[in-house]
Amino acid sequence: MSATAAAVSFLPFHRAMIGDDEVRAVTEVLESGWLTTGPRAKKFEAAFAACVGAENAIAVGSCTAALHLALAAINLQPGDEVILPTMTFASTGEVILYTGAKPVLVDCASGSYHMDAAQIERHITPKTRAIIPVHYSGYASELDHVVQIARRHNLTVIEDAAHSFPSSFKGTPIGTIGDITCFSFYATKTITTGEGGMITTQNDALADRMRILSMHGISRDAWKRYTAEGTWRYDIQDIGYKYNLTDLQAAIGLVQFEKREHMRRLRVALADRYTRELNSFEGFLTPVIPDHVEHAWHLYVIQVDDDFLSISRDRIIEELKDRGIGTSVHFIPLHLHSLYQNRLGYHEGMFPNAEARFASSISLPLFPGMKEIEQSRVIQVLCDIARQHRR
Numbered sequence: 319m320s321a322t323a324a325a326v327s328f329l330p331f332h333r334a335m336i337g338d339d340e341v342r343a344v345t346e347v348l349e350s351g352w353l354t355t356g357p358r359a360k361k362f363e364a365a366f367a368a369c370v371g372a373e374n375a376i377a378v379g380s381c382t383a384a385l386h387l388a389l390a391a392i393n394l395q396p397g398d399e400v401i402l403p404t405m406t407f408a409s410t411g412e413v414i415l416y417t418g419a420k421p422v423l424v425d426c427a428s429g430s431y432h433m434d435a436a437q438i439e440r441h442i443t444p445k446t447r448a449i450i451p452v453h454y455s456g457y458a459s460e461l462d463h464v465v466q467i468a469r470r471h472n473l474t475v476i477e478d479a480a481h482s483f484p485s486s487f488k489g490t491p492i493g494t495i496g497d498i499t500c501f502s503f504y505a506t507k508t509i510t511t512g513e514g515g516m517i518t519t520q521n522d523a524l525a526d527r528m529r530i531l532s533m534h535g536i537s538r539d540a541w542k543r544y545t546a547e548g549t550w551r552y553d554i555q556d557i558g559y560k561y562n563l564t565d566l567q568a569a570i571g572l573v574q575f576e577k578r579e580h581m582r583r584l585r586v587a588l589a590d591r592y593t594r595e596l597n598s599f600e601g602f603l604t605p606v607i608p609d610h611v612e613h614a615w616h617l618y619v620i621q622v623d624d625d626f627l628s629i630s631r632d633r634i635i636e637e638l639k640d641r642g643i644g645t646s647v648h649f650i651p652l653h654l655h656s657l658y659q660n661r662l663g664y665h666e667g668m669f670p671n672a673e674a675r676f677a678s679s680i681s682l683p684l685f686p687g688m689k690e691i692e693q694s695r696v697i698q699v700l701c702d703i704a705r706q707h708r709r
Contacts, residue, residue: 331644332506333689335581335686336570343569352565355533359568363516365575368485370493372518374525375562375635377571378532381480381502381515382409383449384415387561388476388498388517392486394419394447401441402478403433404651404664405672407698410450411559411652414588420448421662423653425669429457431619434671435463442467448474451496455648456560456614457509458487462497476500480515480615483508484578488610489502493518498528503567506685508581509574509615511567534558561591584686585615588693592618592682595697600626601704629707631678638680641699646681 347353359377367375378384394400396418404423411421422441427434431454438449449468450461461477468475475496478483482492483501493499498521503514516677518603519525530537535558563571574581593604603621607613629637635645651672653664666673682696 326642328642329692331646334510334686339573340570343573347565347569354564355562356565357519358565358687359563362568363573366516368492372493372703373520376529378515378561382498383561384517386413387531389417390531391527392474398447399445400448403452404653404669405431406452407649426671432459435460438467442471448476450478451474455483455617456481457611461487484615485614486612502675508616511571514563514567531558532561536633581686588684589615589618599704618682618684619679627707628709648681651676656704
C-alpha cells in the first residue's frame, strides 16, 4: 500500500452491521448449552418462510450448500445439463459439477448483468434438467420469461438469490416464484449469519428431501435425537451431506432478520446518493433498474465509460486502493476461468456482453453502517479520477 493510502484509514468494501443485540443472542445460545441445529434454527426457518410467503424454508450452511441440495433434490445425474449465466460466482457452476452434470453457460442480455432469457431456449437439449437464473446485485432477473420457458420444457427453475433478500419481482417477494430459491447469509450479504444460507420452496416433497439430505441423509428431524422429544434410533435414507445451520448462526440471523427493512432502507439511501452524485459528472455509468423490481442493493456496481475516460478499469481500482478505498469486481465470467476452458471447452470471445460488462465494472463500498463522510470520500475520488483522466 502506498504512503497516500497509509495516511487515511482504509475504507473496506464491506463492514457488517453487528451490534449488541447480536452479541446477546449468541451469548444466550452459548448459555443454553444447545449450540448446533436446534430451536433457533427452526425459528429462523419459520420467520423467513413467512416473510417471503413460502410453504417451506430450510436453513443451511451456505448458499452453495443450498444450490447443491436443490440439484440433489431433483436427482440431477451425470450427463444431465443445467443452464445458467456465465456472469455469476464460482458456486453456481461448481455445484452442477459436483453431480457430474454439465453447466451450460448463457451470455448476459444486452445492457444487463442478467442472463439473456431470449438465448435460453436455444441451449435446451433432451439432457437439460434445470435453469438457474442469478439475481445479480440484489434485483431479480426476468423471472416471468425464465419460468415460462421452463414450464414449456418441463424444467426446474432454481433461483440463485444470494444477493436478493429482501427484494421482489412485480410485487411478489423473491422466494416463491421459481421451484426452489437459494439465499446467502455470507458475511457481506444484506443479512448475515457469518456463513449460512436458506432454501425456500412451495413443494413439500422437495423440501422434505432437501431437509433429509442436509443432515447426512438421516430421517427427518434428526436434530431432535438429543432432545427429550427425540430418540437415539435413526435411519439413513440416502447419501446426504453436512449442510445444517447451527443455532449459534441462527441466533445472529434472527436479529439480522428483524433489522432487514431498516438495513435495506439504509442501503437504498446510499445507492440513491451514489446515483445522484455520480450522474452529476461524466465518466461512470450508474445502475439502471427496471421499475417492476424492488432492489435489495447488496451491490452498487458502476461501469467505466470509455467514451469519456482514458484510464482502464483495473487502474481505477488501483487508484481507489491507493486513496484508501476498497472495491471489488462482480464477477469474472465463468467461461474466462481455466476450469471451464480446460474441462468444458469455453473460451474468451464466446459471450461478448458478459465480457464487456466484466471489463468495465467496479463494485463500490456499500453497507448499512457506511457513514456519509465515507461515501463522500468514494465519490470525491471518483470525481478526481474522472477530471484527471478525461479524454
